[in-house]
Amino acid sequence: MARALSPHCRVTRMSDGALIADWKRTRFLGLATTEVQKFTSGIPEERAEIISGLMRAGCAAGRRKKYAxxxxxxxxxxxxxxxxxxxxxxxxxxxxxxxxxxxxxxxxxxxxxxxxxxxxxxxxxxxxxxxxxxxxxxxxxxxxxxxxxxxxxxxxxxxxxxxxxxxxxxxxxxxxxxxxxxxxxxxxxxxxxxxxx
Known part of the structure; x- marks a missing residue:
């Protein structure tokens, strides 16, 4: 999951899911255990849904931009x-x-x-x-x-x-x-x- 996150975000595994610390916006996002399981071993559609949610929250970038x-x-x-x-x-x-x-x-x-x-x-x-x-x-x-x-x-x-x-x-x-x-x-x-x- 850490590979999908933006550089300013850190993920920490918790007993009931995961905690994402967004240090750029100084906020925390939580993921339930089911969402973490969908991300790690779910079908591609479920994984894409979680990544798009992280992108909307500003914690994941789409594709890396080329250097202008x-x-x-x-x-x-x-x-x-x-x-x-x-x-x-x-x-x-x-x-x-x-x-x-x-x-x-x-x-x-x-x-x-x-x-x-x-x-x-x-x-x-x-x-x-x-x-x-x-x-x-x-x-x-x-x-x-x-x-x-x-x-x-x-x-x-x-x-x-x-x-x-x-x-x-x-x-x-x-x-x-x-x-x-x-x-x-x-x-x-x-x-x-x-x-x-």
């Missing part, structure tokens, strides 16, 4: 401006506010993350303002993935010869941007988003 191309470009530009204004370190400290810890039970698919990667990199390469900045791409991808309730980890890595820093976000087996650009391997020195960081 224009929205990705605007966020990428905004993140780049924020990094240039505040500095990368301060932006990293603000990430818990902009990208709360993931809540979905299902893992992001490689296809979904790949679609986001193509959108971020196409906007980054076409923009004279961003111009392929790895920090902006990584932070934008991290925020977009985490705000959709998906697991993502932002890494900052270093290479010794010649010295260079690089940032990337890993999710669903895909790195945005690539973890080893131009074949150069970077050793992660900071990982944000795993183990409660």
């Amino acid at each position: 191309d224009v929205g990705v470009g605007l966020r990428l530009g905004g993140v780049h401006l924020l990094i240039r204004t505040l500095g990368f370190g301060r932006v990293l400290r603000l990430l818990p506010l902009a990208a709360p810890d993931y809540a979905r039970a299902d893992l992001p698919s490689a296809e979904e993350v790949g679609r986001l990667k193509r959108a971020v990199q196409s906007h980054s390469s076409r923009s004279w303002f961003v111009n392929g900045d790895c920090k902006s791409e990584a932070v934008t991808a991290f925020v977009l993935l985490r705000r959709r309730g998906l697991k993502a980890v932002l890494h900052v890595g270093v290479r010794e010869h010649p010295f260079a820093l690089h940032a990337w976000t890993a999710s669903g087996g895909v790195c945005i941007p690539d973890a080893d650009p131009r074949g150069h391997a970077f050793t992660p020195v900071l990982s944000f988003g795993c183990g409660g960081q």
Whole structure:
């Protein structure tokens, strides 16, 4: 059931059913044992009826929306401006506010993350303002993935010869941007988003 719920909802099994905590609207919804049984082992029509009821209550989303191309470009530009204004370190400290810890039970698919990667990199390469900045791409991808309730980890890595820093976000087996650009391997020195960081 947790997979069908919105990222801001949590389900808790109770002795006589289930309790859904909607933290966005600060309310609780209860499901009787029969409704939970219909959801888990009922026919598809019964399951669809329960999901549509959860959707009307605002606790479940229909289908995941694809990333809007224009929205990705605007966020990428905004993140780049924020990094240039505040500095990368301060932006990293603000990430818990902009990208709360993931809540979905299902893992992001490689296809979904790949679609986001193509959108971020196409906007980054076409923009004279961003111009392929790895920090902006990584932070934008991290925020977009985490705000959709998906697991993502932002890494900052270093290479010794010649010295260079690089940032990337890993999710669903895909790195945005690539973890080893131009074949150069970077050793992660900071990982944000795993183990409660």
